[in-house]
Amino acid sequence: xxxxxxDPQALSIQEGENAxxxxxxxxxxxxxxxxxxxxxxxxxxxxxxxxxxxxxxxGRLRVTLDTSKKSSSxxxxxxxxxxxASYFCATLLKAGGFKTIFGAGTRLFVKA
Amino acid sequence: ETGVxxxxxxxxxxxxxxxxxxxxxxxxxxxxxxYKQSAKKPLELMFxxxxxxxxxxxxxxxxxxxxxxxxxxLFLHLHTLQPEDxxxxxxxxxxDLENGYTFGSGTRLTVx
Numbered sequence: 001x002x003x004x005x006x007d008p009q010a011l012s013i014q015e016g017e018n019a020x021x022x023x024x025x026x027x028x029x030x031x032x033x034x035x036x037x038x039x040x041x042x043x044x045x046x047x048x049x050x051x052x053x054x055x056x057x058x059g060r061l062r063v064t065l066d067t068s069k070k071s072s073s074x075x076x077x078x079x080x081x082x083x084x085a086s087y088f089c090a091t092l093l094k095a096g097g098f099k100t101i102f103g104a105g106t107r108l109f110v111k112a
Numbered sequence: 113e114t115g116v117x118x119x120x121x122x123x124x125x126x127x128x129x130x131x132x133x134x135x136x137x138x139x140x141x142x143x144x145x146x147y148k149q150s151a152k153k154p155l156e157l158m159f160x161x162x163x164x165x166x167x168x169x170x171x172x173x174x175x176x177x178x179x180x181x182x183x184x185x186l187f188l189h190l191h192t193l194q195p196e197d198x199x200x201x202x203x204x205x206x207x208d209l210e211n212g213y214t215f216g217s218g219t220r221l222t223v224x
Contacts, residue, residue, distance in 0.1 A: 004154070033212050040200055042114060042215035043155075088155070097167055098209035102147075102155040 004091045004103035012109040019076040021106040023089030024069075030092040032065055033100070034074045037086045046074075046087075081112045115139045118203050118216035125193065126224055133188040133219045135203030143209050144186040146178060149200040149218070161186060162209055193223045 007022045023032070031050045035043040047063045049056045049072065056063050062075040076083055086105040093099045116137045125131050135144065146158040160168035161180040175197075177189040186203055200220050204213035 030210060035213075035215075040149075040218070040220070042116070042118075042202060042217045043204075043213070044114075045212040045214065048212045092210060098160070099157060099168060099170075100145075100213070101157065104152075104154045 004089050004101050006087070006089055006103045006106040008106060009104070010107040010109070012111065013079055015079060015081055015110055015112050017079055019079050019083070019108055019110070021074045021087050021089075021108070023072045023074070023103060025072075025089075025091045026070065027091075027093060027095070029067075030094045030098075032063075032072050033090045033092070034061075034063060034072075035088045035090060035102075037088065037105070038084075043088065076108075079108075079110045081110050084108060084110045114214050114216065116203060116205055116214050116216035118201075118219050120219060121217065122220045122222075124222045124224060125190065127193060127195070129193075130189070130191045132190065133201055133203075133221075135186040135188075135205075135216055137184055137205040137214070137216075139205060139207075139214060141205035141207050141214070142183055143206045144180060144183070145204045145206075145213065146186065146188055147202040147204065149202055150198075155202070158188075160209070167209075190221075193221075195223050197221065198223045 033048045034046040037043045060077045065072045088105045090102045143162045148156045157170045159178045179187040200218045202218045203216045
């Protein structure tokens with residue numbers, strides 16, 4: 001497995017439901033970020049959570065970080081069709097210079 | 113527009129051609145990045161520049177040559193590419209190496 005793996009690979013829900021995506025990583029991190037990508041366009045930064053933080057909120061988004069389990073989750077509440085996109089977690093590694101490594105992403109489908 | 117502009121949006125080139133991708137940001141960011149996104153693979157970090165100095169070359173073949181003349185501009189010079197180099201090339205910038213990224217919309221490159 002690689003640094004930053006999202007789970008599930010794909011998720012299909014109805015509009016109004018909550019969507020939860022998980023990210024696991026292997027090595028110690030400086031911070032963890034979540035991004036959204038629509039249809040092969042550029043990624044949009046959603047939330048950054050630092051290694052000494054446990055939870056952050058931004059609108060309908062809630063991110064948690066458990067450094068003991070090396071995992072993070074992204075919760076989107078009251079999902080909308082417009083939330084349909086791929087979601088990526090990215091971990092900033094400090095060892096050997098700063099590198100941000102992306103996972104393969106979770107593809108979210110929100111049905112209207 | 114995100115504040116990071118990539119040109120061209122699409123590029124088709126032959127294996128013997130030389131072309132360049134351009135990335136420009138006027139966000140006052142000090143770090144800039146090139147990532148490669150291939151189908152069904154995680155984003156691959158290629159190069160990192162911080163204050164115009166290259167701080168990371170992630171084992172990228174020499175047929176890809178980056179150039180960062182100032183903190184606002186980043187180029188990726190392409191020469192003698194292979195069909196497997198066909199991908200979406202994403203440029204990003206950040207305030208510093210520890211903050212979230214702002215991505216451009218990418219250049220869709222096809223090598224024929």
